[in-house]
Amino acid sequence: MNAGKVWTFGDNINTDLMLPGPMLYVSDEEQKNAVFAANRPGWAQIVEPGDVLVGGRNFGMGSSRPAARSLRNLKLRCLLAETINGLFFRNAVNFGFVALECPGVHAAFEEGETAEISIENWTVVNLERGTRLAIKPVPKQLLDLMTNGGVFPFLERSGLIAPVA
Amino acid sequence: MGMTVIEKILARAGGVEKVSPGELAVVNVDMTVILDMSFLHNVRREFLKLNDPDKTAVIYDHMVPAPDRNAAEAHGYGRAFVKRFGISRFHDVGPNQGICHTIIAENGYARPGTVLVCADSHTCAAGAFNCAARGVGFPDMVYAATTGKAWFQVGETIRYDLVGKLRPGVATKDVFLHIAGLYGDHANQNVEFGGPGLANLSIDARRTLATMGAELSAEFVTFEPDQILIDYMSGRTELPFEPAYADPDARYLARHTIDLDAITPQVALPDAVVNNSVSVDDIADQKIDQAFIGSCANGSLDDLAEAARVVAGRQVATGVRFIVTPGSQQIYRRALAAGYVQTLLDAGAVVTPATCGACFGGHMGLLGPNETCITASTRNFKGRMGDPSARIFMASPATVAASAIAGHIVHPDYAEGARS
Ligand code: SF4
Numbered sequence: 046m047n048a049g050k051v052w053t054f055g056d057n058i059n060t061d062l063m064l065p066g067p068m069l070y071v072s073d074e075e076q077k078n079a080v081f082a083a084n085r086p087g088w089a090q091i092v093e094p095g096d097v098l099v100g101g102r103n104f105g106m107g108s109s110r111p112a113a114r115s116l117r118n119l120k121l122r123c124l125l126a127e128t129i130n131g132l133f134f135r136n137a138v139n140f141g142f143v144a145l146e147c148p149g150v151h152a153a154f155e156e157g158e159t160a161e162i163s164i165e166n167w168t169v170v171n172l173e174r175g176t177r178l179a180i181k182p183v184p185k186q187l188l189d190l191m192t193n194g195g196v197f198p199f200l201e202r203s204g205l206i207a208p209v210a
Numbered sequence: 211m212g213m214t215v216i217e218k219i220l221a222r223a224g225g226v227e228k229v230s231p232g233e234l235a236v237v238n239v240d241m242t243v244i245l246d247m248s249f250l251h252n253v254r255r256e257f258l259k260l261n262d263p264d265k266t267a268v269i270y271d272h273m274v275p276a277p278d279r280n281a282a283e284a285h286g287y288g289r290a291f292v293k294r295f296g297i298s299r300f301h302d303v304g305p306n307q308g309i310c311h312t313i314i315a316e317n318g319y320a321r322p323g324t325v326l327v328c329a330d331s332h333t334c335a336a337g338a339f340n341c342a343a344r345g346v347g348f349p350d351m352v353y354a355a356t357t358g359k360a361w362f363q364v365g366e367t368i369r370y371d372l373v374g375k376l377r378p379g380v381a382t383k384d385v386f387l388h389i390a391g392l393y394g395d396h397a398n399q400n401v402e403f404g405g406p407g408l409a410n411l412s413i414d415a416r417r418t419l420a421t422m423g424a425e426l427s428a429e430f431v432t433f434e435p436d437q438i439l440i441d442y443m444s445g446r447t448e449l450p451f452e453p454a455y456a457d458p459d460a461r462y463l464a465r466h467t468i469d470l471d472a473i474t475p476q477v478a479l480p481d482a483v484v485n486n487s488v489s490v491d492d493i494a495d496q497k498i499d500q501a502f503i504g505s506c507a508n509g510s511l512d513d514l515a516e517a518a519r520v521v522a523g524r525q526v527a528t529g530v531r532f533i534v535t536p537g538s539q540q541i542y543r544r545a546l547a548a549g550y551v552q553t554l555l556d557a558g559a560v561v562t563p564a565t566c567g568a569c570f571g572g573h574m575g576l577l578g579p580n581e582t583c584i585t586a587s588t589r590n591f592k593g594r595m596g597d598p599s600a601r602i603f604m605a606s607p608a609t610v611a612a613s614a615i616a617g618h619i620v621h622p623d624y625a626e627g628a629r630s
Contacts, residue, residue: 057395057482061591065598066571070280072252083598103397106427107591108570109331109345111253131363131398131429132331132345139349184234186361196349197255205356207256 048161048172049097049122051154052088054081056101060133063105063112077118092119097160100126101151105133105144117142123162125150125169125180138187141195146181153178164188212457214367215432216400219342219454223325231366237342239265241319242354243328245310246270249288250280253348260295261358267299267319268292269310274565275303277573308538308564311335311506314343315417316540318446322435322453327354332506332588335421337401337431338413340439340453344430365429366463367400368393369456372407374471379622381516382415383508383586383606385468386422387476391487397427399463402456404434407470413442414512421507425483425588475622477584478604481592490609490621498582500531501614502595503607504562505569505587509537511544513586513607517559518550520611520622526558527617533575535562559614571595577602584619586610 061083068079080089098116104126105112113136116124123143127150137144145162147169154160159172167180183191190196200206213221213228221229223237242265248254260266268288273281285303292300299319301307308316311332320326320336326343327333329351336343344362346354354360370389376382401423408416416433423431433439435453443451475490503509503517514536526532534554536542542564545551551561560575568575569587577583577596583603585595590602605613608622616624 057484059591061589061594065593069247070250070252070278076252083593103395103427106395106397107331107589109329109347111348113347128397130427131365132347132427135350136347139347139353184363186234196353200255200352200356203357205257205259206352207258209255 047163048159049095051097051099051156051158051160052092053099053151053154053156054101057103057106058100059107060105060110060112061107064110064115069110073114073118077115080115080119089119092121094120095122097122098124099150099154100124102127103130104128105130109136111136111140113137113142113144114140125160127151138191139196141191141193143191145183147178149178211461212459214400214460214462215340215402215434215454215456216342216367216430217364218456219323219325220362220364222323222454223342229364231364233364235362235364237325237360237362239327239354239358239360240321240324241265241267241326242351243267243269243310243314243319243326244351244355245272245328245330246274246281246284246288247272248329248348248351249284249291251283254287255352257291257356259356261356263295263297265358266297266355268297269301269313270303270307271309272566272570272572274307275563305539308540309506309509309566311421312509312537312541316538318443321447321449321451322439322443323451325360327351327360332421332424334423334428334431335417335506337423338416338420338433339443340433340435342430342432345424362429365399367402368396369402369404369462369465371405371465371467372403372470373405373467374407374469375410376470376473379608380473380475381606381608382411382419384473384476385470386419387478387487388473389468390426390484391476393466395427395484399428400430400432401426401428402432408434408436409438410470412512413438414510417510418507421588475606475609477609477619478590480590480601480603483590483604490605490619493603493619494621496582496603496619498530498584498613498618500533500575500577500581500583501610502533502568502575502583502585502587503610504535504567506537507588508586508607509535509541511541514541514545514550515548516607517611518553520608521557521559521615522553524557524615526614530614530617532559532614533562533568534559535567536564538564568595584610584613
């Protein structure tokens, strides 16, 4: 079942909150543990693989830092937000983190409810309430990157960058 | 239906007749800019090929001079990279170094009508040069540097027509705060500036406005080309360029007129830049511990001149740290020659070398718990400049300088004695 427990966040969640400046120098593992440390301390420690992040407007605003990589490393199933910041979306595509726009999603879920997502049908269902919402389709080229580990595996296969040792 | 400036540039770079909002444009990139941060051990990937060393620039800015061993190691790795691929556009610690967006400007790397990408969100700064410049992520930057290509989702364009002239003591930072306060964010949209008021704005002033477009979450920010731009570019690049003009029948999602004469000094309250502006008089008396002028938005020679003008012959208030960071070493030298640095130092400011520094809470001017700062930089997010409990107000260089003298937030006129 492609479903996960929902965590809700509001509008204008910025990348400084997901990847605080002082964490830019540390390992992926430590970065992942610092997600939302300023606005929701301890969250990164209790969120579980397969959980779903629900956001408001302009999710991921701010700097180009690889915040999407930290969300991917937390093994979240996906992000569903009212709107997603263009730069954050690029990073999500490129780091292989599934980030989808879904108008109405913020009001449609309370924290702790379960979201069932279908990318084939571009829909999300609130399993507690039985309500269904449409997800905005992502162009195929970008969806392929997003769901297949991002751009680095492609560049490796193309002989442009070396695989990580 | 015609095209906007950004649609024109993307269509040309993609080798197609036309692009429209909603499409995915795949384009050739004219310049890819790599930063010191991209060489950090926990970020970098080993390049096996580079698309074209002449379409690549490497600029050290976030961690300059190296504040710690991670930065020093990254700098060393980057130097070897530059050598290996024969990159001539390299701005290492030294006389030609500075914040990447300032260096891009000074060296004519962002030619009108071309496409530039860089792994820093404020890359839209180069939109002042009629360049399709986009801040991308590190992976996009690697993709562009190795393949010479990038993709963009084409957004709708919002047009701002500038009319009139700013009053003394008022800056394009105030224009930005006015726009951000009134119209909010421009997520997934492009912003285009033009109109007769442009003729009254220097390149430095335009760069502030273009840079701050990142805070509107705009996809691209572009400026209409004019003679001031053409004059600025000539002598900075040997390469040809062809400015892109909007078609007379270009389609805009909205069109707003900004009367520059009517703009007054603005301040963004802590934690958010958009929808968070107040008039400086509404927040006056707010005590401060630190005042900062710097960054890609406000580290220009114009900005330093304005700061020096405001503090000349006065003293920074007791208990306030006033930190000024020029945007590049070239600006530093020019500010020194013009006497601005002396004036700032005499007033009690600390003038640092060119770096991103305090802007992103990197080094040289971080904030401690519960401190209050007024900054002329790009962002005031929670925790941006140090401790998350610190409060960061944002304003123009004139307002920041006047506040440093007063010890609390104050209208720039205060320092002139025009008010008390
Ligand atoms: S000065 Fe600040 S906003 Fe500009 S590139 Fe550096 S860290 Fe980013």
